[in-house]
Amino acid sequence: MSGGQRKLAAVLLAGFLFIWGVVTIGNAESTISDLAAAGVRETRTHVWIWELSSVVAWLSIMPLIWWCVARVRPPRMGWSVVAFIFLLGLPVASAWHVALMIVLRHLAYGAMGEGYHFVGSIAHPYLYELRKDAATYLQFTGLAALAQWLLAHGDLLPKSESNPTATPLDRPTLTIVDGTTRHLLPIGTIDHICAAGNYVEIHMEGRVLLHRATLTGVETELGDAFARIHRSRLVRRDAIRSVQTDRSGDFAVSLVDGTVLSGSRRYRDQLTRSE
Template structure:
């Protein structure tokens, strides 16, 4: 499996480079937007005769961006768990819309907290949009396009990352060394030896391989039969590659913890302990 593992490492490296490139572009765009908004606000205030320090205008823009960066991490996490095929498009759309007020609320709260700290450091007091009748509604309206853009961008980036290194396997390689995993219009040919673990997720099975998680529409029992003896069941909802197990730690209740090659620990149920120990 040397060739297979090398291919997986190459694909993983390509995904890492693509992820770094997308993150750099994202941060650059945010920086340009911040500068553009700040300069525009400074010009508008000067034209309208509004007296406000340049430092305060930059504080407003910077704190808003920092708050959105925190929310962006949550949006990325949510998109990874909600986007199709995990949920149907209508259900995913409803869930994302339901997340809008939550994301906006977090953004506004963080933004206000950061501004209060910044103003306090200079011995001043911050008043949240004091001249606007309903500042929270005003900010919420501003947050809608930003939130939708972040969701769309996260979905696009995850879609691209999932498709890096998914070229079909050469015809002369034995098919039983690979697992075909369909993800929408793309079928991944996953080296079975590279799979770390499989976890039941409703009508799907999450397949962890090469630092990412693929979703396969199947039951865990079906996957266990298809993969054969290379994997052991440590819990009713989890299969682990035997080659990825480094040790087993049993507690007083009879349950146990499996320590993986990368140092992570996953819980096992005492119901499966004997079977695991016999097969290792």
């Protein structure tokens, strides 16, 4: 990500954690008050263990939700398919949340020399948790989609390092359409490009943008700055750090960002200029 995107990501993460912290405190204190009003004897420590174990369990799921939102989306898939996949993800996320939450509570109670019983007085505890988890799951999915949209529209075109006053249009760019968004990408920021059906995936600065085009068409537009290393893969020559060839003639291309891409011996000669 560019500097502006990193700052935006830090602000979004800080805001998310702050709001979630406030909500967690409010939930814990409300539970303590409700139990006291109902005449139920329960310690503050237990209530906070319940809340914090739930928070940790949800935090462990967030990376997977983020990854799914980034890849399971239009136009790569239809809206109905996306909705169906995320609907299937709800019971999976809830099951993981409940299972890890129970494990953490058993560990916390055990450390205090006590025993924890998840069922309690609730008739259908798992169904009860699923209903609660549905709202949280939808909120997290929506927040991930919103954050990724903001990051995709924030500071996408960094200024030239050699000329800080230069505008993005002063450099060669590739115009792509990702969903409803049109981007002008400086060619020097693109690391590699992969075919994906009727689309191509453009990998740049740790991000992936989807563009409706053929790999051959993009290759023609980019010119000699990129080399085809596979029938479904292009790589920017200046991004190559090393090339290792095996006995079969196939090879592996290591990029400066640590990415390793496989290449076919059919396209080996196209890398001559980059070695």
